[in-house]
Amino acid sequence: MTREELLxxxxxxRALAEEGRQAPLLGGSYLVFWGVLNAIAFTAHWAxxxxxxxxxxxxxxxxxxxxxGLVAALGMLALRARTDVKPGLNAVGTRAERAAWGGxxxxxxxxxxxxxxxxxxxxxxxxxxAIFGAAFAIYGATLFGVATLSxxxxxxxxxxxxxxxxxxxxxxxxxxxxxxxAAIGSxxxxxxPGALLLKREPxxxx
Amino acid sequence: xxRFDHTAIDDVIHGRLRLGIMxxxxxxxxxxxxxxxxxxxxxxxxxxxxLSKLEEAxxxxxEKTLAGKKPITLVHLTKSGRxxxxxxxxxxxxxxxxxx
Numbered sequence: 001m002t003r004e005e006l007l008x009x010x011x012x013x014r015a016l017a018e019e020g021r022q023a024p025l026l027g028g029s030y031l032v033f034w035g036v037l038n039a040i041a042f043t044a045h046w047a048x049x050x051x052x053x054x055x056x057x058x059x060x061x062x063x064x065x066x067x068x069g070l071v072a073a074l075g076m077l078a079l080r081a082r083t084d085v086k087p088g089l090n091a092v093g094t095r096a097e098r099a100a101w102g103g104x105x106x107x108x109x110x111x112x113x114x115x116x117x118x119x120x121x122x123x124x125x126x127x128x129x130a131i132f133g134a135a136f137a138i139y140g141a142t143l144f145g146v147a148t149l150s151x152x153x154x155x156x157x158x159x160x161x162x163x164x165x166x167x168x169x170x171x172x173x174x175x176x177x178x179x180x181x182a183a184i185g186s187x188x189x190x191x192x193p194g195a196l197l198l199k200r201e202p203x204x205x206x
Numbered sequence: 207x208x209r210f211d212h213t214a215i216d217d218v219i220h221g222r223l224r225l226g227i228m229x230x231x232x233x234x235x236x237x238x239x240x241x242x243x244x245x246x247x248x249x250x251x252x253x254x255x256x257l258s259k260l261e262e263a264x265x266x267x268x269e270k271t272l273a274g275k276k277p278i279t280l281v282h283l284t285k286s287g288r289x290x291x292x293x294x295x296x297x298x299x300x301x302x303x304x305x306x
Contacts, residue, residue: 003305023233085276087238
């Protein structure tokens with residue numbers, strides 16, 4: 001074995017290992033789904049607050065957010081079936097992406113449950129307004145972490161955008177327009193990077 | 207004796223295709239058989255043969271499962287496989303240094 005042969009082998013090994021390390025992320029469809037779904041729900045919430053949708057003694061909120069939960073559950077099942085057959089499902093970056101967003105989802109559930117409980121226990125209808133600011137902070141932190149771990153550093157720009165949305169939402173949480181702002185923010189920091197990831201996603205090979 | 211001792215290389219790993227398999231599994235594990243086949247540019251039979259050798263050495267583990275309704279074979283890099291891979295890379299690095 002010559003030194004040149006060894007170097008060729010090392011180059012081959014490096015190329016294949018890099019292919020795995022740089023495998024495209026598979027979370028694009030999830031980001032688009034949640035970005036659009038959030039935008040629809042936030043816009044509907046804003047429409048109720050501003051009188052564009054009937055109030056129905058407050059029942060409309062339950063209808064909008066109950067429907068949101070149902071569509072979210074069904075959508076996640078469909079998306080999981082779609083991504084389970086993609087190549088690179090167990091690449092380092094993709095595993096980091098799944099773990100980070102999984103943790104983010106649990107954090108969001110804790111915030112939603114806590115805020116709704118506060119609304120019911122203290123009869124404070126503004127309690128759920130604490131949710132979206134925290135949600136965008138979590139989106140930003142997760143985007144930042146995934147960008148770093150996967151080497152897709154372009155996603156950090158969307159993380160900073162999300163931190164900016166958080167700042168505004170925490171400042172104006174009780175303003176009616178904040179829900180419309182959150183809808184636009186969802187499209188910008190979730191659906192937009194999701195669409196970019198989808199464009200890079202490999203076709204199924206199984 | 208020369209410091210350039212190629213006999214110290216792990217023969218189970220050091221074949222072009224097996225090198226490729228180990229390299230890809232080091233960053234994507236488990237990898238579906240068809241994905242691995244595409245990455246290392248091998249035929250079904252050729253890849254199966256080399257995977258059998260790696261499996262005999264305990265470096266990989268094959269798992270037959272279902273993706274939806276489709277049967278697939280997943281190839282896992284085992285703990286001893288990862289240890290052997292790291293040892294192999296260290297050995298190659300030492301050989302290259304020795305030849306400089």
